Amino acid sequence: MSDTNDNILDMEVIGALRALEEDGAPGLYDEIVELFLMDTPTRLQDLATASAEGDMKGVEAAAHSLKGSCGNLGATTLVDLFRRIEQLSREELVDEIPNLVGQIGPEFDRVQAALKEAK
Amino acid sequence: MIRKQFDELKNSGRLPSPSGIGLKIMRMTQTDSWDITDLVGVVSADPALTSRIIKLANSAQEAGLAAIATLQDAAVRVGARNVSNQALSFSLVSGNRSGRCAEFDYDRFWSLSLATGVAAGQISKQAGLGAPTEAFTCALLSKVGQLGLASVHPSAYSELLAAVHEDSSLEIASLENERFAINSREVTAALMEDWGMPEYFYEAVSYQKRSVAGDETTNKKTIELVLTLRMAATLGEFCLADERGQVELWPAMARVRDDLGLDTDEFQEFCESVAAEWQEWGANLSLSTSDCAELKDIERLAGGFEPHDAESIIVDGEIDPDKFRSLRILAVDDEPVSLRVLAGQLKIAGHEVLMARDGEEALAMTLEHNPHIVISDWMMPKMDGLELCKALRRAQAGRSVYFLLLTGRDEEDRVVEAFEGGIDDYVAKPFNSKILLARVRAGLRLVNLREQVDLEQITQREKTAELGVLTRQLREAAFTDPLTNLPNRRFCMECLETEWECWIKSKQELSIITLDIDFFKSVNDNHGHDVGDAVLCATSDVMKKVLRDGDMVARIGGEEFLVICPETGTEGALICAERIRVAIEENVIESGGFKSNVTISSGVSTASEGMEDAYALIKASDDALYLAKGDGRNCVRVAPPRDLQLPRSA
Numbered sequence A: 001m002s003d004t005n006d007n008i009l010d011m012e013v014i015g016a017l018r019a020l021e022e023d024g025a026p027g028l029y030d031e032i033v034e035l036f037l038m039d040t041p042t043r044l045q046d047l048a049t050a051s052a053e054g055d056m057k058g059v060e061a062a063a064h065s066l067k068g069s070c071g072n073l074g075a076t077t078l079v080d081l082f083r084r085i086e087q088l089s090r091e092e093l094v095d096e097i098p099n100l101v102g103q104i105g106p107e108f109d110r111v112q113a114a115l116k117e118a119k
Numbered sequence B: 001m002i003r004k005q006f007d008e009l010k011n012s013g014r015l016p017s018p019s020g021i022g023l024k025i026m027r028m029t030q031t032d033s034w035d036i037t038d039l040v041g042v043v044s045a046d047p048a049l050t051s052r053i054i055k056l057a058n059s060a061q062e063a064g065l066a067a068i069a070t071l072q073d074a075a076v077r078v079g080a081r082n083v084s085n086q087a088l089s090f091s092l093v094s095g096n097r098s099g100r101c102a103e104f105d106y107d108r109f110w111s112l113s114l115a116t117g118v119a120a121g122q123i124s125k126q127a128g129l130g131a132p133t134e135a136f137t138c139a140l141l142s143k144v145g146q147l148g149l150a151s152v153h154p155s156a157y158s159e160l161l162a163a164v165h166e167d168s169s170l171e172i173a174s175l176e177n178e179r180f181a182i183n184s185r186e187v188t189a190a191l192m193e194d195w196g197m198p199e200y201f202y203e204a205v206s207y208q209k210r211s212v213a214g215d216e217t218t219n220k221k222t223i224e225l226v227l228t229l230r231m232a233a234t235l236g237e238f239c240l241a242d243e244r245g246q247v248e249l250w251p252a253m254a255r256v257r258d259d260l261g262l263d264t265d266e267f268q269e270f271c272e273s274v275a276a277e278w279q280e281w282g283a284n285l286s287l288s289t290s291d292c293a294e295l296k297d298i299e300r301l302a303g304g305f306e307p308h309d310a311e312s313i314i315v316d317g318e319i320d321p322d323k324f325r326s327l328r329i330l331a332v333d334d335e336p337v338s339l340r341v342l343a344g345q346l347k348i349a350g351h352e353v354l355m356a357r358d359g360e361e362a363l364a365m366t367l368e369h370n371p372h373i374v375i376s377d378w379m380m381p382k383m384d385g386l387e388l389c390k391a392l393r394r395a396q397a398g399r400s401v402y403f404l405l406l407t408g409r410d411e412e413d414r415v416v417e418a419f420e421g422g423i424d425d426y427v428a429k430p431f432n433s434k435i436l437l438a439r440v441r442a443g444l445r446l447v448n449l450r451e452q453v454d455l456e457q458i459t460q461r462e463k464t465a466e467l468g469v470l471t472r473q474l475r476e477a478a479f480t481d482p483l484t485n486l487p488n489r490r491f492c493m494e495c496l497e498t499e500w501e502c503w504i505k506s507k508q509e510l511s512i513i514t515l516d517i518d519f520f521k522s523v524n525d526n527h528g529h530d531v532g533d534a535v536l537c538a539t540s541d542v543m544k545k546v547l548r549d550g551d552m553v554a555r556i557g558g559e560e561f562l563v564i565c566p567e568t569g570t571e572g573a574l575i576c577a578e579r580i581r582v583a584i585e586e587n588v589i590e591s592g593g594f595k596s597n598v599t600i601s602s603g604v605s606t607a608s609e610g611m612e613d614a615y616a617l618i619k620a621s622d623d624a625l626y627l628a629k630g631d632g633r634n635c636v637r638v639a640p641p642r643d644l645q646l647p648r649s650a
Helices: A002-008 A011-022 A028-052 A056-072 A076-090 A094-118 B002-011 B021-029 B036-043 B047-060 B071-078 B080-095 B106-127 B132-140 B144-152 B154-166 B172-180 B184-194 B199-206 B220-240 B243-259 B264-284 B295-302 B336-348 B359-369 B385-394 B409-420 B433-464 B467-479 B489-506 B520-527 B529-546 B570-586 B614-630
Strands: B328-332 B352-356 B373-377 B402-407 B425-428 B510-517 B552-555 B560-566 B589-591 B594-596 B600-606 B636-638
Touching: A002 A076, A002 A094, A011 A028, A011 B336, A028 A056, A028 A094, A028 B336, A056 A076, A056 A094, A056 B336, A076 A094, A076 B409, B002 B144, B002 B184, B021 B036, B021 B080, B036 B047, B036 B071, B036 B080, B047 B071, B047 B080, B047 B106, B047 B132, B047 B264, B071 B080, B080 B106, B080 B132, B106 B132, B106 B144, B106 B220, B106 B264, B132 B199, B132 B220, B144 B154, B144 B184, B154 B172, B172 B184, B184 B199, B199 B220, B220 B243, B220 B264, B243 B264, B328 B336, B328 B359, B336 B352, B336 B373, B336 B433, B352 B359, B359 B373, B359 B385, B373 B385, B373 B433, B385 B402, B385 B409, B402 B409, B402 B433, B409 B425, B425 B433, B467 B489, B489 B510, B489 B552, B489 B560, B489 B614, B510 B520, B510 B529, B510 B570, B510 B614, B520 B529, B529 B552, B529 B560, B529 B570, B529 B589, B529 B594, B560 B570, B570 B600, B570 B636, B600 B614, B614 B636
Parallel strands: B328 B352, B328 B373, B373 B402, B402 B425, B600 B636
Antiparallel strands: B510 B560, B510 B600, B552 B560, B589 B594
16 A cells, blocks of 8 residues: 555655745645645646537646646656646647546545545 | 814824823913913922923033023023923823723834934934924824824724734825825824924924925924934834844934934944933833843944844945845745745745735736745746736836746746746746745845845935925925915915015005805715815816916815905905906816806905904905805905994894
8 A cells, every 4th residue: 555655645745845844834734735635626627627628728727737736745646647638738639638637536536545644 | 184084083082182281281381371480380290290301401402501400491491382392292101101002002102202202302413403302392292193093093093003014015104094084194293283382393294204305494494303303213213123123224224324424433322322311211201111122233233234243134234135134025826736835935934925826916916015026937827927027027116026937847948938038037847945945045136236226226316306306395295285286274374474464564455355165065965076176176277367466366275265465455356356256157167977167255355454463354354255155155245344343232
């Protein structure tokens, strides 16, 4: 179980956030995780909608911002997924996108669980 | 308008007011029939007050003169009116030490007022500006309007202060105006007037925030007091500031030093002497001064910073570009998690952080809060980071802000375009916190250098400003009604007094006309104050056009005007008044949805034997105006000869 967790979350990034807390921002980690868990589902919904409508600009924007927020929490697999989606949408390679979008849901669930465990 | 707002405050019955002996003195001095003996009689009932006044008189007088030992001597030396003002202000200090406004620090307020008063006395003495004891008294009360607002509106003022404590970029005077339609400086001036303080006291308080400069002929007393108050305010703040505050105040202190014409050593001595007298007075009045500034801080700052002092940023008026300081940074990202992480990192590094969620919001916040550095994500909906930067560079206010752009790995090949758009630096995401903060510190260096340039420019501008221009501005502001640009009541009364003296001497005839716009209140009520203002302006313009050379019109009240016609008898004034009446009736005013003419009623009076003074002349024209209103308005009436005005016996 811990093996898979390592792949889901980059513990170095989590450690750096924890270090910020010790440097004088108590509660920052929890706050950021909470923000992430609250904000991400809406953005995933935006991405799914844009993808279903074939709105490539919308897909690109949503994937870009999801890439950023996942990067902040070291969710490397998700970051890679979103980076590929962003590239594909920029190049308008529409066909491959739904497959990748389909992989997001289960991966997000794993990240969510890992983040809660890392608390 | 201000008067009206102030009267409302006054009617609340909660404004600070002198009590006990202070109240007795105020009542006595308002009767006009009192002398030194009366004053000494009242004041000497309070030994503490007596000793304070003697102390103040001694501290202000030139060395070498015999020490003042009695109240009588003090009153003779500095003037009875001056002593009564001192007694009044000391009684205010004693009687208003606490209150219900939670955020208002009453102890600090009086401690600061005292420091400002002491500084003003010493500045006045050092620079030969006016009378030291008067400067002391005026400066001691120069912020009393804050106490006034805190007393009348304890909870609202508390909220306002809390907002300012939270966000130091807020300007307290504009918040006060917004909330109370009057600001504390205006309340101070009105209170002083109400307490019977000299007119130049409250004039000086009103002009304290404007630029003025010395002048040989006009309003010398006022201008000197303004300069004294301004310098004293800086010194007073400095006395109470903590170390960081003192650092921030240092450029202003250096200007005071230059204005006083002292070198650094002399200025250090001067500051020490102010601080010592302040502490002495604090003990005398049981006000805390001990936990505020320490003398050694003043010495150190006045003497210049030690180079090894880790916290010093500004050395003798110059900003050291390499020293760390807390910056105001605006962080911009549409993605909340990244924004929160970025803000967290900056805050831990000791910076003040503002946050915006898109380019448009960031643009507004930059212009409003004037941050030192903007750190923005590039890709954002609506206005992206680079567009934000370009927009800022087009605006005067955004030209000097340091702009740091955050780029994704994929965007790095486009950074050349970003630099061309005006960014100062970029950091690629995901970034290491240490690298970001190092880039911010590099930006800090440039920010410091830019501020140094600004500071030098400001000093340069101040030095080269023409004194004559400033003096004229001051005169105009003091004597002009800002809405209509007509002379105001104060100026009008001065002119009328002069004309009255002329009449007494030469017996050349003198007439005046009082005019009042008919049903003006209903214009305001039905069309709003904007239209009301437009009507006042249009009416003023017509009057200016039809007046003869040598006549003068002034706005002396809401919709009330007064025309002075020198060397003119009743016949001539009547013709003049009728010409104005017709011109105004014929002039159609258009403003908003309002399209109509207005009419005026006028009363004419002519100076005659048996009139006691200029006020009797005004009274007569007011009576005539009253007749005109009674006769159906839109007409001119002449004041009946004086003997017919006597009331009939019942």
